[in-house]
Amino acid sequence: MADFKILARDSNLRKAILKALSDDYSRTIMNYTIEKPKSVVEIVKECDIPMTTAYRRVKELEESKILKVTGSIVTDDGKKYFLYQNRLKAIYVIFGLESLDVQIVDNDGMGTSAYW
Numbered sequence: 001m002a003d004f005k006i007l008a009r010d011s012n013l014r015k016a017i018l019k020a021l022s023d024d025y026s027r028t029i030m031n032y033t034i035e036k037p038k039s040v041v042e043i044v045k046e047c048d049i050p051m052t053t054a055y056r057r058v059k060e061l062e063e064s065k066i067l068k069v070t071g072s073i074v075t076d077d078g079k080k081y082f083l084y085q086n087r088l089k090a091i092y093v094i095f096g097l098e099s100l101d102v103q104i105v106d107n108d109g110m111g112t113s114a115y116w
Contacts, residue, residue: 004092007102014102016064017091025049025057030066030086034107037070037083058084 007014020026028047032038038046044054061067062084071083090105 004103033086037085039081
């Protein structure tokens with residue numbers, strides 16, 4: 001069974017999650033990186049996100065501790081790409097009279113990469 005964590009109202013992660021959920025590109029990136037790590041190039045190709053937007057959103061999500069670098073790959077032509085994975089498996093936002101709760105479930109599958 002999943003372990004829910006309720007985030008404190010003044011939590012930076014809570015604020016970052018609510019901001020990310022309000023942005024289509026951030027939500028897409030978060031969803032696409034839940035099951036296995038992806039490079040920004042893969043995100044751009046598979047999710048149809050402009051390159052600069054993808055890099056900017058991934059950086060924001062990593063800085064806010066929503067995404068984590070889980071590895072890297074080097075292509076045949078010597079380019080190095082970092083692989084990013086969502087730290088969160090599920091997010092529950094509960095809005096009610098005079099309350100807004102954010103609950104998370106950690107992504108226990110992190111570290112299981114198809115690339116290593």
